[in-house]
Amino acid sequence: MANETTAAAMRGESMRKGPWHEDEDERLITFVKILGSRRWDYVARISGLKRSGKSCRLRWVNYLRPNLKHGRISAEEETIILKLHEKWGNKWSMIARRLPGRTDNEIKNYWRTYIRKKAVIQDHENFRFGEDNDKQIFLFQGDDSNSYFETYNGDNYNPCVNISDTKNSSYASAAVVSDFDLIVTSTSPYETRLSDWISEFQSEIKSEEELNTTNSCYCYPTWFSEENDLWGCSDTLWNME
DNA sequence: AAGTTAGCCAACCGCCACCGC
DNA sequence: TGCGGTGGCGGTTGGCTAACT
Secondary structure, eight states: OHHHHHHHHHTTOOOOOSSOOHHHHHHHHHHHHHHOSSOHHHHHHHHTOSSOHHHHHHHIIIIISTTOOOSOOOHHHHHHHHHHHHHHSSOHHHHHHTSTTOOHHHHHHHIIIIIHHHHHHHHHHTOOOOOOTTSEEEEEEOTTSOEEEEEEOSSOEEEEEETTOGGGOSOOBOSOOOSOOSGGGOOSOHHHHHHHHHHHHHHHHHHHHHHTOSSOOOBOOTTOOSSSOGGGTOGGGTOOO
């Protein structure tokens, strides 16, 4: 761990990092056959690989272990992943145990690249109008140039308000928001991404405001007010409880 | 043909739980 | 009982490559 590396450094060893070479793989396989796939620190030391035990374990589990399947996830596997994720959430190792030959890392990567993307697209295709003040609301602009808001319930973003529908809105209009699409759907911790986004959004909006373009429209969610402003990052947007 | 962007995936990092001393 | 070492896990990063402009 930090300490594994530190310990190695204290022994005067420099740890290798980065991609594994073929000869390292061969050596690791040999020593795992002899010593077993348990005491990784021991395997790392005895084998003479200048890798941490953790790194050895990871390489073995994700790449060298026998009976690993490499290649595309099948439709059946995808179905299983979807079902189990729905049931267990991001318990990648649990899900992986139900998919022989697949690693948690592989499933995690797959989820991030394919399934999530699909889910987002599906959301957008099926988006329905509605309003739910108990949820957090975010501004989007889709491909079809319809701006709308989405709610976040802790797991998903669900479209809810078409802001072009001014009759229905407690949202004031003032300036156009350009080219926003799927801004809040990324997978990093929510607050971090959101605050990054807010910063970018803020500068973009402000510059647009300075231009004072016609055909423009700011859209404020219901919790927005002079005292409680979006850019001041106050209150409900960051309060997920 | 060269530069840029997006997608993919291997590997790393940080946290936590467990275990033995 | 507390502490250090270790393994496991989920989140994140960075590099490679293919696709696009």
